[in-house]
Amino acid sequence: MAKYFLNILLLTLVIFLAARLGLQVSIAKDNISLLWPPTGISIAVLLLQGRKLWPSIFLGIAFATAATGIKWGFIFAAALTNTVEALLATQLIHYWQVDYKLERIYDVLKLLVIILIITPLMAGLMGATGFCLNFTCSPEMFFDISWKWWVGNAMGALVITPLLLTWSHPQFHHSPPSKQAIVFIITGFALLISTNLLVFGRFPITPLNLNYYPLQYLCFPFLIWAAFSLKEKGATLAIFLTVIIAIEGTLQGDQPFGVSESVHSNLLILWSFMLVVSIPTLILASAVSERDFAEEQLSILAYQDPLTHLPNRSAFYREVSNFLSSCQVGNTDQACAILFIDLNRFKEINDSFGHTLGDQLLCQVSQKVKGSIPQAYIMARLGGDEFAVLVPSFKGYKEIEILTQDILKQFESSFVIESCEFIIGATIGIVIGNCSYTKAEDIIRDADIAMYHAKTSNRKSCYFDPLMRQKVISRLKLEQELRRGIDNNELNLVYQPIVNILNQKIMGFEALLRWYHPERGWVSPGRFIPIAEETELIVEIGDWVLTQACQQLQQWQENFSTEISMSLSVNVSPKQLRENDLVAHVNQMIKLYDIDPENLNLEITETAILESNSKQVLDELKALGVRLYLDDFGIGESSLSRLYQLPLDVIKIDRSFVQGIPENRRKSAIAQTIINLADNMDLGVIAEGIETEAQKKELLKWGCLRGQGFFFSKPVSAEVATDLIANNHLS
Incomplete structure (x- = not known):
């Protein structure tokens, strides 16, 4: 008070x-x-x-x-x-x-x-x-x-x-003015005051006479300077000084406002001058501030991630470039470390719960990770669910190991958003940089490669090795050649018989993809199919496979319509299952080639049925009349409750279990369990990868009546498959 x-x-x-x-x-x-x-x-x-x-x-x-x-x-x-x-x-x-x-x-x-x-x-x-x-x-x-x-x-x-x-x-938001700037400001205001004193008759100079209308507006250049240089504060101070000198000169009867005998005339001229001086100067100063604010916002947008407020990709590249430049001209023994962080399962959460929740999750992740690293380190969001940390200098590898573990610890606890609890992991690629790098994109690329290698190796972190880069380059080259191979019709289908194990009669075929490269020769499916899976190529290839398979099935139905009913199995990738037009495409092929849908089997992997909308898609496919096979059963992550809900017809035992029969008791037990499970669920069962007589006998003893593998036949061309159908028996 x-x-x-x-x-x-x-x-x-x-x-x-x-x-x-x-x-x-x-x-x-x-x-x-x-x-x-x-x-x-x-x-x-x-x-x-x-x-x-x-x-x-x-x-x-x-x-x-x-x-x-x-x-x-x-x-x-x-x-x-x-x-x-x-x-x-x-x-x-x-x-x-x-x-x-x-x-x-x-x-x-x-x-x-x-x-x-x-x-x-x-x-x-x-x-x-x-x-x-x-x-x-x-x-x-x-x-x-x-x-x-x-x-x-x-x-x-x-x-x-x-x-x-x-x-x-406060006048200066970032840093106080330099001595040179102070001298410049003092000089500017001194010139403003001197000009006003001369104009308003306080410094009479003979024979030069400046104090008459409209020379009072000679102050305008200095007012504009004040507005541009010091913005609002400079403008208001310059206005105040100018008006005070103008009033004082007018009161003393000096020119240009004090010469009229009419008080009203003097008032009107003086007040008009005050308005003309003040209003444009204030507006100009605010316009300069708006321009500077817009430039500052553009700079923020250019170098700051708007979601997490971390430095963005451009800012991170700039910091890394600055370090490499200083390394080149300064201490050549200086080294830095870059940690490339990629979140695990983020896309699944983002797609399932929406982008708004995904954005909140990214913000929480950035805050936790940022809080776990020293302030001297620079953390940035590179885009999506990718982050990076720049360690400008470090004492040894142990320091990097401790930092890596500290970051990974942030993902051991769950993230709670809107009463939902999420557990995600992270994979970190690490590269140690020195003067051998000259470009920021090179060292960041190598950190990304190390992260990718760690992810494919099921590791949480990995240091970069030059051999990794060669593997990535080779992989990219193979991807480019695969794209050309699709355009040049280098892909083709082969067909592996699915037989009755008891009498070795052919019950159908599985269409398998092969690639004959003009220079490499036959390329293993194990090399190019994973590449296609990682890109959108698998969708294009899958559609082509389905079309070719349906065309072949039509030919067999026309040639052997009265002798035998032959089925054909086609593999469907998880990405195809996510496509909105898969059901329409299958229906179109059935009608186009006039095939019996019961003879078309679509093989789905366990990974694919984990998708949230897989049951709806499978129900729609089932409604077309096709048969649905669960491929490679036993090596995925599907639960029995999920298996029970799906409209499946057949379970295929993965070859990794069959190849252990009968020597490996555990694999034998798993194979036998799958057969019993299929029988109890009224599902058919097919064993893959049968290669020996012993495997065939054990499977037959356990009740598995259908199988495929090299013991019966390798995958064959369409012509050979047609001959096998004509004989309807494998000798």
Whole structure:
């Protein structure tokens, strides 16, 4: 409370002195204030310190007007008018949400409307009314007093309120000005003051006479300089200095505003000058601030990730480039480390729960990982679920190992978002960089390669080795050649018989993809199919395989329609199963080639049936009449409950279990369990990879009646398969 009353006392004193000064700054014989400082001070103080200080305005104005010996009625009216004006102005400024820093043109315009039009007009009418209630005045005098009161208060607010508001905030947001900048600023303001003093007759120079209209506008270049160089603070200070010198020169009767014998003419010219000087300068300063803010935002967008607020890819590349450059010109023994972090299972969560939740998860991950690394290290989001950490210098590999483990520990606990708990992992690729690298993209690429190697090796982290790069290059080259191979019709199908194990009669075929490279020769499916799976090529290849298989099945049906019903199995990749048009494409092939859908078997892997929409797709395929096989059963992650829900017809035992029969008791037990499971679920069963008589006998003993493998036949061409169907028996 004591502090409050002390503030009231101090502000009362300031308002009193400002009012006395305002009464001194008046046109002779008319006692009309050219500029009423209490208005500008009152509005600024109430905005900055709170409206609770309003009694100071009333008291300060009352004491100042009382000192002139005027009637008490008018003293009360003048004090009330100034107090209401300041309170109304602050209320409107808050209501219109004007930013006190005046860094936007919109804020400047709103403030000018309030302090130049609305509140001073109201004050002029109130003040003139108070005058006429206490003194005799005609209607002409009422309006004359009103507009002069209005303009005097408006000028006081225009010159002083922006000055106090802008200078109440720190001037330099980033760093203090240099000595050279300080000298430049002082020189600029010195030239502004000197020019104004010359123009307004305070430094008369003979025979050069500058103090006549319109040479007062010679100050404009310096006002523009202040607005551009120092923005709002420079502009408001330059306006204040210019106006004060102009008023002082006018009061002394000097040119260009003090030469007319008409007080009204001098007032109009001076007030017009004050408006012309102040308003464009304030708007220009705010325009410069808006431009600088836009440039700053563009810089942020260019180098900051908008989601996590971490440095983005461009910023990270810039930091790495700076390090490599310093390494080249400085300490050649200097080394850095880059950790390339990729999140595991993020895409699955993002696709299943939506991008909004995925974005929140990325933010949590970035915060946890950022908090686990030293501040000297630079962490960035490269895009998607990929992050990177730059270690500018380190003492040894142990430090990198500790950092890697600290990051991985952040993924041991779950992430909770919107009452949902998620457990995700991370894979980290590490590269140690030195002067052998000259480009940021090279060292970051190697860290990415190390991460990829760790992921394919089921490891959490891995250091880069140059051999990894050669493998990646070889893989990329093979991918390019595969794309060309598709265009050049280098792919073809072979067919492996599926037989009755008991009598070795052919019951169907499985279509298998092969690639004959013009230079490499036959390329193993184990090499090119994983590459196709990682890209969208598998969808294009899968559609081609389905088309070729249906065309071949049509030929067999036409050739052997009366002798035997032959089925054909086609593998469907998980990516094909996710395609929206798979069901339509299968239906189109059935109708186009007029094949019996019961003779078309689609083989789905366990990985594919884990997809959230797999049951719906399988139900739609089943409705077409095709048969559904679960391929490579036993090596995936499907649960029995999921298996029970799907419209399957056959389970295929993976070759890894069959090849262990009968020597490996565990594999034999698993194979036997799968056969019993299929029997209990009324599903057919086919054993893959049968290569020996012993395997065939054991499977037959356990109740598996169908199988395929080299023991019966290798995959054969369509011509050979046609001959086998004609014989309907494998010898």
